[in-house]
Amino acid sequence: MYLLGPLVALLLVSRPSARREWIALAVTVPLLVLSLAGAGGLFQQFVRASGMLLAGAFVVTMLVRPGPLFGRAAFALGLAGAAALVWGQRLGFGWPEVQTAAARETSAFFSAQATAAASQGAAGDAARQVFTELAQRGEAVAALFPAILVLAALAGVALAWRLYQELASRPLIRTEGSFAAFRFGDQLVWIPVVALALLVLPLGDQVGGVSLRILAQNILLIAVALYCARGLAVFWTMARAAPRAIVLVLTLVAVFLSPFAVSGLALLGLADSWVDFRRRTAPPPTGGVNR
Numbered sequence: 190m191y192l193l194g195p196l197v198a199l200l201l202v203s204r205p206s207a208r209r210e211w212i213a214l215a216v217t218v219p220l221l222v223l224s225l226a227g228a229g230g231l232f233q234q235f236v237r238a239s240g241m242l243l244a245g246a247f248v249v250t251m252l253v254r255p256g257p258l259f260g261r262a263a264f265a266l267g268l269a270g271a272a273a274l275v276w277g278q279r280l281g282f283g284w285p286e287v288q289t290a291a292a293r294e295t296s297a298f299f300s301a302q303a304t305a306a307a308s309q310g311a312a313g314d315a316a317r318q319v320f321t322e323l324a325q326r327g328e329a330v331a332a333l334f335p336a337i338l339v340l341a342a343l344a345g346v347a348l349a350w351r352l353y354q355e356l357a358s359r360p361l362i363r364t365e366g367s368f369a370a371f372r373f374g375d376q377l378v379w380i381p382v383v384a385l386a387l388l389v390l391p392l393g394d395q396v397g398g399v400s401l402r403i404l405a406q407n408i409l410l411i412a413v414a415l416y417c418a419r420g421l422a423v424f425w426t427m428a429r430a431a432p433r434a435i436v437l438v439l440t441l442v443a444v445f446l447s448p449f450a451v452s453g454l455a456l457l458g459l460a461d462s463w464v465d466f467r468r469r470t471a472p473p474p475t476g477g478v479n480r
Contacts, residue, residue, distance in 0.1 A: 190240025191345025193221040198244040199353040199361070202252070207358040231282065231290035235273065236338070242276075243269035243342055255362045259373050262346040266339065284335075291334050296327030336407035340414050369429075371422040373415065375462040381412035417451055419458030423466050 197217050205211055225237055247265035255261070277283055303320035323330070354360055387405035428436045443450035461467075 190221075190224055190237055191243060191342045192349050193217050193224065194240045194244030195247050195346050195349040196352055197221055198248045199251075199349065200357060202248055203353075203357045203359055203361060205357075209356055210358060213352075213356045230294050232287055232294050232334075235277070235287045238276065239269055239273040239338070239342075240345075242272045243346065245269075246272070247346055251361055258347060258350055258364065259343075259371070262343055262350075265346070266342050269342075270339075288331050288334065292328040292331035295330050296324045299324035299327065332403045333407060333410060336410040336414075339407075339411055369422050369426045369467075372419060372461070377412070377415070378459065378462050381409055381416075381459075384409040384412060413451075413455050416458035417454045419461055420454035420456070421458075423457055423461050424454065426467050 197214065200210055200214055200217075203210075205214060225241075227233075229237075243265060246268040247262060250261050250265045250268075274284060277287065299320045303317045303324060306314075306317040306320055309316075350364075354364060384405045387401050388409070428439075457466075
């Protein structure tokens with residue numbers, strides 16, 4: 190939803206004329222319709238509605254006040270999230286009901302996976318244990334769904350915008366940026382600091398019916414993911430000048446040591462807020478020769 194909705198909306202408002210645009214719409218529109226028409230519980234309906242609201246908010250934001258992708262995507266996400274919650278209140282439910290439905294659907298999904306693994310006999314015992322444990326932790330997993338939805342929405346919009354730039358013959362805005370240039374305001378460094386403070390300091394458990402601990406966990410998850418992406422962009426930029434064999438070895442090591450790789454990328458992205466590695470490592474405009 191967070192990918193197909195914005196992509197279809199962007200292609201339609203650009204008045205498609207090229208063959209590749211019509212082919213893309215012929216593929217994406219049926220997929221979007223099938224996604225909207227599928228059966229599901231309250232949580233899935235919330236995701237569908239928020240995806241369509243995000244598509245509309247992002248297109249309007251880019252039309253009214255075009256600018257950097259990350260900032261406009263975050264603004265559109267805030268509008269869509271607020272609209273989805275208001276829409277839910279008018280229909281008689283709020284986020285607690287959505288989260289309860291998400292926990293129930295998550296537990297049911299992993300329970301079904303555990304049953305399927307058990308049917309494989311001894312070969313599926315390890316998988317069955319993992320899925321059973323995840324099913325029992327459905328409520329804890331659902332508590333992090335706000336952060337997961339935010340990250341999925343940002344990633345979907347970013348990918349949709351990139352595909353749109355490649356497909357549209359007359360895009361609303363032509364951007365040449367790549368993932369290697371990904372960055373955001375350095376002031377956001379205070380977000381993980383505040384989240385850690387909420388987790389560490391002996392504050393009240395709830396404020397206005399909202400659990401501060403769960404709120405801090407969601408904020409921290411979003412911050413870590415964003416700084417990991419920024420660190421990966423820094424690594425991607427530096428890897429261009431490194432031998433491919435070294436890059437391949439580092440990638441394989443990162444796969445087997447993923448917790449350390451994620452931590453390292455997050456720290457690299459955090460350090461980039463002060464050091465700006467890409468500016469320091471960029472070649473001079475004269476190619477290194479003073480003229």
